[in-house]
Amino acid sequence: MAAVSIRNVRKSFGSTPVLHGVSVEITDGEFVVLVGPSGCGKSTLLRMLAGLENISGGEIAIGERVVNDVPPKDRDIAMVFQNYALYPHMTVFRNMAFSLKLAGAPADVMKGEVSGASRILGLDQLLERFPRQLSGGQRQRVAMGRAIVRHPQVFLFDEPLSNLDAKLRVAMRSEIKDLHQRLNVTTVYVTHDQIEAMTMADKIVVMHQGRIEQIGAPLELYDRPANLFVAGFIGSPAMNMVPGRIEGGAFVDAGGTRWPLPKDAAASEGAEVVYGIRPEHLVLDPAGMPAVVHVVEPTGSETQVMLKIGGATVMGAFRERISAKRGDRLPVSPDIGLVHLFDRASGRRL
Amino acid sequence: MNTVAAQTWVRPKQELGPVARLFDWKPFLVTICLLPAVGLLLVFLTYPLGLGIYLAFTDTTIGRSGIWVGLENFEFLLEDKLWWNAVFYSVFYTGIATIAKFGLGLWLALLLNNHLPFKSILRAIILLPWIVPTVLSAIAFWWIYDPQFSIISYLLTDVLGWRTTNVDFIGSPWPARWSLIAANVWRGIPFVAISLLAGLQTISPSLYEAAMLDGTSGWQRFRYITFPMLLPILAIVMTFSIIFTFTDFQLVYAITRGGPINSTHLLATLAFQRGIPAGQLGEGAAIAVSMIPFLVFATLFSYFALARRKWQQGEADD
Ligand SMILES: Nc1ncnc2c1ncn2[C@@H]1O[C@H](COP(=O)(O)OP(=O)(O)OP(=O)(O)O)[C@@H](O)[C@H]1O
Ligand SMILES: [Mg+2]
Numbered sequence: 001m002a003a004v005s006i007r008n009v010r011k012s013f014g015s016t017p018v019l020h021g022v023s024v025e026i027t028d029g030e031f032v033v034l035v036g037p038s039g040c041g042k043s044t045l046l047r048m049l050a051g052l053e054n055i056s057g058g059e060i061a062i063g064e065r066v067v068n069d070v071p072p073k074d075r076d077i078a079m080v081f082q083n084y085a086l087y088p089h090m091t092v093f094r095n096m097a098f099s100l101k102l103a104g105a106p107a108d109v110m111k112g113e114v115s116g117a118s119r120i121l122g123l124d125q126l127l128e129r130f131p132r133q134l135s136g137g138q139r140q141r142v143a144m145g146r147a148i149v150r151h152p153q154v155f156l157f158d159e160p161l162s163n164l165d166a167k168l169r170v171a172m173r174s175e176i177k178d179l180h181q182r183l184n185v186t187t188v189y190v191t192h193d194q195i196e197a198m199t200m201a202d203k204i205v206v207m208h209q210g211r212i213e214q215i216g217a218p219l220e221l222y223d224r225p226a227n228l229f230v231a232g233f234i235g236s237p238a239m240n241m242v243p244g245r246i247e248g249g250a251f252v253d254a255g256g257t258r259w260p261l262p263k264d265a266a267a268s269e270g271a272e273v274v275y276g277i278r279p280e281h282l283v284l285d286p287a288g289m290p291a292v293v294h295v296v297e298p299t300g301s302e303t304q305v306m307l308k309i310g311g312a313t314v315m316g317a318f319r320e321r322i323s324a325k326r327g328d329r330l331p332v333s334p335d336i337g338l339v340h341l342f343d344r345a346s347g348r349r350l
Numbered sequence: 351m352n353t354v355a356a357q358t359w360v361r362p363k364q365e366l367g368p369v370a371r372l373f374d375w376k377p378f379l380v381t382i383c384l385l386p387a388v389g390l391l392l393v394f395l396t397y398p399l400g401l402g403i404y405l406a407f408t409d410t411t412i413g414r415s416g417i418w419v420g421l422e423n424f425e426f427l428l429e430d431k432l433w434w435n436a437v438f439y440s441v442f443y444t445g446i447a448t449i450a451k452f453g454l455g456l457w458l459a460l461l462l463n464n465h466l467p468f469k470s471i472l473r474a475i476i477l478l479p480w481i482v483p484t485v486l487s488a489i490a491f492w493w494i495y496d497p498q499f500s501i502i503s504y505l506l507t508d509v510l511g512w513r514t515t516n517v518d519f520i521g522s523p524w525p526a527r528w529s530l531i532a533a534n535v536w537r538g539i540p541f542v543a544i545s546l547l548a549g550l551q552t553i554s555p556s557l558y559e560a561a562m563l564d565g566t567s568g569w570q571r572f573r574y575i576t577f578p579m580l581l582p583i584l585a586i587v588m589t590f591s592i593i594f595t596f597t598d599f600q601l602v603y604a605i606t607r608g609g610p611i612n613s614t615h616l617l618a619t620l621a622f623q624r625g626i627p628a629g630q631l632g633e634g635a636a637i638a639v640s641m642i643p644f645l646v647f648a649t650l651f652s653y654f655a656l657a658r659r660k661w662q663q664g665e666a667d668d
Contacts, residue, residue, distance in 0.1 A: 050559075
């Protein structure tokens with residue numbers, strides 16, 4: 001186990017810069033999730049940690065040791081690939097034992113380690129199978145088993161669940177989390193799915209176009225997104241964002257509708273801002289803002305309603321069952337304490 | 351929009367003519383589709399093969415149709431020192447050339463599988479020996495091995511000064527045997543290298559990355575990943591290569607014609623020699639037929655070595 005520190009790391013492929021100076025401190029035993037839209041450089045950063053891509057600038061340290069020039073096999077890390085990268089010509093047992101065999105472990109140690117890991121992962125019955133004879137979820141577990149038997153300092157996962165169906169994904173999600181709590185090994189996990197990030201992480205790193213937008217605990221990102229990108233990325237359904245300006249102590253959108261502001265709002269009179277309110281923070285309120293129902297989407301546990309408020313279209317998510325039809329009036333008001341304000345030009349939180 | 355027209359429009363029923371109906375009749379269609387292929391096979395493959403095998407059991411010579419003599423030709427071959435020489439050289443030629451072709455071909459394929467500058471040009475160059483018609487390259491080798499004008503002799507004597515006399519490539523038995531093998535290897539490498547390269551490129555790079563993280567050295571990655579994953583295609587290519595080499599004719603016939611003193615006859619050249627210039631069609635055919643057991647053996651080898659390995663079986667969804 002070890003801490004990992006990524007200091008101002010840059011990466012270019014040829015003349016194309018992909019990472020523009022990324023810094024993350026990961027403490028020993030932490031579960032860190034790198035999340036961001038496709039192409040933002042998550043995999044690249046992970047592969048640099050693994051030593052599969054060279055580092056164009058900056059420094060990566062695992063434990064005390066700077067590993068910029070350390071080859072992958074000496075970094076003491078294990079990685080689970082998106083396509084699992086199981087050796088097709090080896091049985092499950094040999095896949096898992098491969099690294100031990102290379103390290104010259106005696107047969108009984110190999111057996112012990114593999115059977116220990118396969119018991120944790122429920123693979124005991126499958127040890128003599130070949131990867132082709134396994135289901136997606138089983139392959140995924142073998143890939144994890146291969147990582148576990150090595151007792152590495154750091155686990156790296158690159159979108160390990162993206163090839164699984166929705167149900168299995170949820171199950172494996174808790175399995176990985178459970179595994180982490182049991183082994184307590186520093187883990188870096190890449191995903192583009194913000195739900196995965198929220199549910200699994202001790203700490204989330206939100207990336208966007210090769211830069212870090214925000215680092216923080218899941219609820220911290222949800223409660224206090226540092227900018228518009230994070231606000232829009234974290235949370236589902238996504239936060240409503242209404243552009244407008246501050247006038248006479250209230251927020252006025254482009255259509256002239258007035259939205260209530262918290263007392264301690266940090267915006268000065270006349271400022272151009274974006275008003276952010278999460279769908280679940282709109283409440284039904286007969287004395288609220290005049291809203292007209294556009295689309296109603298019941299999910300069972302809640303009802304999502306697309307509303308028109310003045311010129312703005314916002315999404316509301318309500319615990320109540322709502323039987324309104326298109327065109328009905330459904331007055332709502334934002335939960336004042338949970339309103340987010342962002343500077344319109346820079347996108348930063350105010 | 352006019353929706354009424356869309357509702358009243360009915361797809362007209364198409365009446366098929368008798369010819370069209372005939373072509374829609376499956377047995378007829380199957381027959382005429384198979385006809386060209388079956389015809390070609392019968393005329394150009396089955397008939398010559400059958401005739402060759404038949405001739406092997408007769409004493410036909412050119413200009414005289416012979417009579418059935420049973421196994422006499424084969425009994426004669428077993429006592430024929432030339433035939434035994436040809437068997438020995440065919441096996442030797444095939445064995446050594448195959449080993450060399452696969453050693454060098456695999457090495458080339460591994461080199462080309464790396465990121466090299468001008469990779470596509472290199473690949474094209476490597477294919478050259480294979481694209482050139484065999485007889486042309488045989489003639490080129492004939493010159494290279496010429497007792498007086500050989501470029502290799504020239505380099506060794508006049509340029510480098512390592513020797514004082516010309517090399518005798520094809521003037522005496524053993525040098526001639528090795529020289530022919532060298533020519534065959536030169537010609538056969540591209541096929542092996544390009545086929546194996548295709549095989550190498552089907553191996554997912556992430557396997558190598560996983561192996562790298564598992565702590566392999568370069569040699570271990572070859573030993574544990576590349577080689578086992580290449581084995582199926584290696585077996586196919588090797589079977590073909592063995593068959594092509596064993597039945598080789600053009601190179602040997604163009605360079606040495608089986609000489610000196612019949613030391614470089616392969617079964618194919620000996621069969622031709624006996625059958626056509628010497629006119630003993632029956633005996634020549636018997637020599638050709640005597641190659642069949644060797645070829646059957648090579649094919650069986652492929653059949654068993656190529657039988658899908660266990661790890662290739664099962665669900666194939668990736
Ligand atoms: N070998 C490469 N050569 C050139 N550009 C590359 C290479 N690998 C990645 N890139 C570029 O780097 C950027 C980041 O890629 P990366 O694979 O890290 O994205 P990602 O965040 O993992 O996306 P995804 O969620 O789709 O996996 C992309 O714009 C990609 O085109
Ligand atoms: Mg990726």
